[in-house]
Amino acid sequence: MHRSDVLIVGAGPTGLVLALWLVAQGVRPRIIDLNRQPATTSRALAVQARTLELYQQLDLTGHVLRHGHTVAAINLWVKGAPVAHLPLTRIGEGLTPYGFLQIFPQDEHERFLIERLRAEGISVERGVELRGFIDQGDQVQVQLLHPDGHLESAETLYLAGCDGARSTVRHGLGSGFPGGTYQQVFYVADVQGQGPTFNGELHVDLDEADFLAVFPLAGNGRARLIGTVRDERAARAESLRLEDISRRAIDHLKVQVDQLNWFSTYRVHHRVTEQFRVGRTFLLGDAAHVHSPAGGQGMNTGIGDAINLAWKLASVITGRADETLLDSYEPERIGFARQLVATTDRVFTFATAQGPVADLLRTRLAPLLIPRALALGAVREWLFRTVSQLTLNYRHSALSDGAAGHVHGGDRLPWVNAGGRDNFTALQTLEWQVHVYGKAGKDLQAVCATEGLRLHVFDWHPEHGEAGLARHALYLVRPDGYVALATGDHPAPALSDYLARSPRRPTP
Template sequence: MKRCDVLIIGAGPTGLVLALWLSKLRIKVRILDKTAVPGTTSRALAVQARTLELYRQLDLADAIVQRGHTVPAANLWVKGEPVARLPFETIGKDLTPYSFLEMYPQDEHEQLLIERLEMFGVSVERETELKNFEEADGYLTAHLINAHGQEETCEARYLAGCDGARSTVRKTLNTGFPGGTYQQVFYVADVDAAGPPINGELHVDLDEADFLAIFPLADAGRGRARLIGTVRDERAEHAETLKFEDVSSRAMEHLKVQVLKVNWFSTYRVHHRVADHFRSGRTFLLGDAAHVHSPAGGQGMNTGIGDAINLAWKLAAVLKGNASDTLLESYETERIEFARRLVATTDRVFSFVTADGPIANIVRTRLAPLLLAKATSLAVVREFMFRTISQITLNYRGMPLSTGSAGDVHGGDRLPWAHDGDFDNFDTLSSLSWQVHVYGLASDPLVAWCTEHGIALHIFPWGPAPEAAGLARNAFYLLRPDTYVAIAELSSDPKVLERYFNARGIQPGP
């Protein structure tokens, strides 16, 4: 019988990021996938700013930005004309080092993760399938069928179901997956194309015709683009037999797009579901196994990666004896709330852009463009939209691992970015450990406590940059290993730290 600390089922981005983080922390993992080879199609494209921020901890952000395509703006079209432009590079320039939308095809993304994982001596075990599993005596026993068709067993401390919307792990747990399926049929096509929207930016058509969005691909300069659109009327009844020639050309005509070559085409229906639970005993659900939703905003893959990073540091702490098992309860608490909000938000956006009928068409093509043009001319509206899409507003306020407030920052928030010519507070965030930030002066007792307990203390000069970011002078901020703020505290009293860790059964050591 093979043994490991964490058995990961599914080698998409979610499972690979979980395996990579755990391996970097010297946790023994096995990662299995029933496919013979990694995916060869682009599938998910968007890598959001918050994902790139978190990827600094895995030394992945620079590689993805270098290899992918940076989208500087999004454009909304109506009746063949652009009516609003959202310039990411100016909206987010003071909010994140990644004030753009990064396009990096999922097949290339997975290959990068696989290569990095292999540097830790871990390879994906292909054509290996989970049959079932049971939990007893503090372990899980998983029954597998390997690439040779032979049955084998694996004993693991924990099991992570990253095996997609049809998750065997979720079905074995008999966990409900409530939600539904949108009426519309979608198509996706990677094409070589020409026309005004083939300019390296994102374009969305709000019209009576079928919905269409155009995403630039990595070599956008040569006309490579991803088309995502809806299929309506009687064609939707035969979605599985549709070809690219069968989808509506009206939206493409409105956007003045000439498709020169189709490199990949597929149709699918979109589901919106959230599992009843993300944890059962020693088993966890992540990514599409836990939640699926519309593609509006390019949130799906990024949310799964967020699940993996949230769970990884907690599993590592428990497995190393630095935290009690109760720490793992916070995974479901934090991630299921976000998944439910995300499904509700993307559901509203999706319903708006795909709604049919005379009234819906009037709202979308006449009222919405006027309102959007006026609204997006306001800096506060543009910033709100960028914050939401980029996931930098995701927070765990009011949850068990979050406490206090100082300045505009609350426990549970993402640490705001503060930088000037002399310092960048995100430079410290490559660590996978707890750390404390102070902007101004740190008290001697706080310095002594951090030294004694092995927590890195970073003291930044006070000035316009941290003040503009909403940080408080001389306050301290305890950061979790995933760089979210655990404590925001105006005093410099280290007893606040002592009480925090003692109450939660956590030792902050490496």
């Protein structure tokens, strides 16, 4: 009988990232997918700054930057003319090494992750269907149907459902999926074309016509059209073609399609499952939460789920942590998912609402107020931090404690590149570590040595204070780059106390 440490169901970005991060931490997962071939079309495009930061841990970021497209600006259109130009190239400057919006289509993204996983000696088992599973307390027994009709019984320590919105794993758990479905039907078209909207920037039509956004892709004249259909045509969504789509929004944005590479329609839901974990089974990505594409959050949130869970599973499986560490996965991720669904729902509702008042807000007030608001540094920084997921934090987690400067336990470690040292370079080891910006006392050095914690001491620079860090304070950083403990008072005993009551055990 085949036995694995972690069986991952679903080989989209979430499942692939989970597998890669497990491998990097000494765990060999098994990954299956019902589809016989990798996806050749996709809806997800944006790779947010926080994802690029995390990808830096496994040296994935460079490929995404080289083969993707950096969006220079967003343009808002009304009645066939651009009315607002919002530069993006420096919107997150000083906050992250990746202060911009990066486009890298999901199908290309998946192929890259599959190649990296294969280089680690792990291949996706294609055409394999999960037919059932039973949590036996100390392991999970699964039934897998192979393409040749063979039904395999296998065992795994943990089961990870990364199998999308119609998740077999979620159905098997009986976990509810409350929420709703938007009335509009979305369409996606990958095109080769020309016109003013094929200039490498993002363009959005705000008219009362069907919603339409033109996303730039790498290469000359390539773009992704994402729009909605909301009249009687929505009833026959599955049979729609590009020729059936209203020309109003397309004409308003002066889009000339020379070649259609592919076209698809789909409905969008806004739902969050009731449970992210039941015993030895976990839900991640679209299996746990789905929402509108507003803000390009979906794929990035699934990747965040995967990295959050991966280091915890790896710690438990390799004996570096108590199993109670896994209790933190659901509370850390489910709150963000609920907040995200509510936020994207409000944005999407505003962008697609009908009626004279909604039309006035979108076409008159929004183009006037948005550029003025973004001219304010504080507003621009808040918007970037929110969309890029830099503000995502685990302050209310049982793993988070203390505060020093403006940084609380549970916050993302602020990025600083000062004095020739980038503090994120240290995070590539995927381990618990201690950061001190200033000086570390001998008592703290002794605790770190005893507990098997690598200590990184950075010479103090003004940039550290500007980022919110406190001089000489202690920051205990988790393997995913979030601060577990922050304290400026008696750092050595505070660290010892935290470790004594945390599920993390010292590295032998």
